[in-house]
Amino acid sequence: MQCDLGLFGGRPYIALCAKCARRVAPQDDPSGALQIASSPVVAEDDEAGGLDSIQQGTDETSAAIASSAASARRRQRKTKMRADRSQAIDRHDDQQARWGRQRDEGFRVGRFLQPAPLLFTADHHPLWLGDMYRGRSAFLVCGGPSFKLVDHARLRQPGILTMGLNNSAKTFRPTLWVSVDSPDHFLRSVWLDPTILKFAPICHTGKRLFDSDSWRWMTTTVRDCPSVFYYKRNEHFQAKQFLWEDTINWGNHTRFGGGRSVMLPAIRLLFYLGVRCIYLLGADFSMDSQHRYHFEQDRAHGAISGNNDTYRKLNVWFKELRELFEAEQFFIFNCNGESRLEAFDFVSVDAAMTRVSSEWGHIDLARERTAGLYDSEKGKP
Numbered sequence: 001m002q003c004d005l006g007l008f009g010g011r012p013y014i015a016l017c018a019k020c021a022r023r024v025a026p027q028d029d030p031s032g033a034l035q036i037a038s039s040p041v042v043a044e045d046d047e048a049g050g051l052d053s054i055q056q057g058t059d060e061t062s063a064a065i066a067s068s069a070a071s072a073r074r075r076q077r078k079t080k081m082r083a084d085r086s087q088a089i090d091r092h093d094d095q096q097a098r099w100g101r102q103r104d105e106g107f108r109v110g111r112f113l114q115p116a117p118l119l120f121t122a123d124h125h126p127l128w129l130g131d132m133y134r135g136r137s138a139f140l141v142c143g144g145p146s147f148k149l150v151d152h153a154r155l156r157q158p159g160i161l162t163m164g165l166n167n168s169a170k171t172f173r174p175t176l177w178v179s180v181d182s183p184d185h186f187l188r189s190v191w192l193d194p195t196i197l198k199f200a201p202i203c204h205t206g207k208r209l210f211d212s213d214s215w216r217w218m219t220t221t222v223r224d225c226p227s228v229f230y231y232k233r234n235e236h237f238q239a240k241q242f243l244w245e246d247t248i249n250w251g252n253h254t255r256f257g258g259g260r261s262v263m264l265p266a267i268r269l270l271f272y273l274g275v276r277c278i279y280l281l282g283a284d285f286s287m288d289s290q291h292r293y294h295f296e297q298d299r300a301h302g303a304i305s306g307n308n309d310t311y312r313k314l315n316v317w318f319k320e321l322r323e324l325f326e327a328e329q330f331f332i333f334n335c336n337g338e339s340r341l342e343a344f345d346f347v348s349v350d351a352a353m354t355r356v357s358s359e360w361g362h363i364d365l366a367r368e369r370t371a372g373l374y375d376s377e378k379g380k381p
Contacts, residue, residue, distance in 0.1 A: 106234040106245025116246035118272055120230045122205045122223035129229065131274035136161060137356045138176075138275045140266055141168045144284030146336045147294040154353055159360030163270060165262050168282065169196070170295040176273075178266045180233065180250050183222050184210035194226035199269055202230035231265070239320040243271055243328065251310070259313035271330055278332045279352040285311040285340040311340065318343030 117126030138161040141147060152172050155162055164174035166181070169190045178199045179186055188209045190196060205223040210216075222228060234245065235253035242249055248268050251260030263283075270278055282294055287307045292299050299307070318332075322343055325332065333347040372378075 106236075106238075106241060106247040106249060118231060118246065118248070119199070120202055120232075122202075122228070122230060124202070127229060130272055133161060133270075134274035135276055136274065136359055137277040137279065137352075138163055138270055139279045139281055139352070139356075140263075140270065140283075141165065141172055141174055142263065142280060142282040142284075143168050143293045143295070144282035144286075144336070144339075145291050145294045146284050146338070147171065147282030150281055150335075150349055154349075157357075158365060159363070160353075160356060161275070163266055165266055167293070167295050167297065176269075178262055178269060180260070180262045180265060183207050184217070187212065188218065188220075191222065191225045191228075192220075196227060198225070198228045199265070200228055200230055201233050203233075205230065231269070233265070235260070237264075237317055239317065239324060242268065242321060243324065243330075251313070257313075259310045261310055261314055263314065264317075267332070271325075271328075276330050277355075279347065279349075279356070280332065280334045280336070280339075280341070280344065281349070282336070283334055283339055283341050284336060285315065287311075315341060315343055 115130070117128070119127040119129055121127060139155060141155075141162060141164045143165060147168070148171075154160075155172065161176070162172070162174040163176040163178065164172065165178055167186055168174075169177055170187060173193075174196065176197050176199070177190055180201060183191065183200065183204050184207070188211055190198070191209055200222060206221055209218040209220050209222070209225075211218050232247040234247040234249050235251070236256050237249050237252050237259075242264075248265045250262065250264050252258055253260075267278065284291070287299065287304050289299075289301075289304065292304075318341070322332070332344045333352065334341055334344045335347060335349045335352055337346050337348075339346075
């Protein structure tokens with residue numbers, strides 16, 4: 001069969017031979033620009049001239065189909081590009097929500113700017129817990145093995161505020177607890193305990209817990225846990241704005257020299273919560289293969305070396321911070337006389353306990369009476 005031209009219903013059509021039909025298959029004509037007859041029509045025109053016209057029409061139709069298909073592909077590419085840009089913007093917005101104005105830099109709250117939200121719910125609603133422990137003292141329980149020598153029962157007395165770091169909560173269950181690393185590194189019993197107020201990076205809300213007993217991943221995520229408050233981090237330490245940034249610094253990214261520690265967010269949070277005196281327990285600032293933590297955890301040589309390097313950097317940073325802290329009437333003391341943390345003065349655990357108990361009033365719970373408290377006859381205040 002040969003190609004032919006004709007009219008049908010007043011409209012021209014082209015009847016293609018099998019060879020031409022393969023060149024301009026209907027699926028390559030998304031716009032429907034070409035109408036192809038299913039049967040040949042014998043033209044009355046001169047055979048040679050008719051075939052020339054057919055060939056010309058076929059070429060023009062093929063070009064129209066190719067142009068239409070190219071336009072369709074361009075539209076598809078543009079649609080995909082718009083979708084990709086939209087997703088990129090969404091990812092950027094998500095990062096902004098997790099990190100603040102910049103990932104590395106905290107924004108220093110200025111003289112004419114109201115305090116920025118520092119804590120959030122899992123749904124990014126701002127919380128205000130500032131000064132809830134106004135003027136009080138707290139014990140900050142770090143991971144060093146010297147904490148084994150402390151009488152833990154004294155820390156459980158009423159009126160004693162404690163904050164734990166990472167897996168130090170295995171040895172002593174604190175009032176407050178802080179983490180910066182992935183939640184699967186820490187005890188699920190801490191995450192699931194409603195009596196411990198927990199502070200974690202907001203980027204960890206959707207991460208799953210790990211069951212270290214059965215050694216399996218849990219379906220429970222951090223956002224499912226009770227009493228968890230979230231903060232945003234920054235990764236560029238700057239002493240002069242450490243206490244006043246809208247995000248919480250945890251040291252330096254490797255771009256700025258490295259060295260990060262959960263101890264920095266813990267101190268910043270205690271200051272925010274109103275604590276004005278911190279007593280450090282287990283802040284040994286020295287690690288080797290025989291002296292790692294006061295809880296079970298092996299450390300490879302590289303990890304030990306990295307921790308000791310971080311301790312050296314923290315020593316420098318804390319010396320910078322001490323003058324700034326004390327200008328705000330914010331004081332830190334180290335209760336380990338053999339610690340390599342040299343930035344803060346030494347105070348014994350006994351002296352620290354006496355000071356903290358005096359804030360509470362040295363109340364004897366056994367002698368504290370209830371009889372008559374519901375009565376109105378108490379005299380004038």
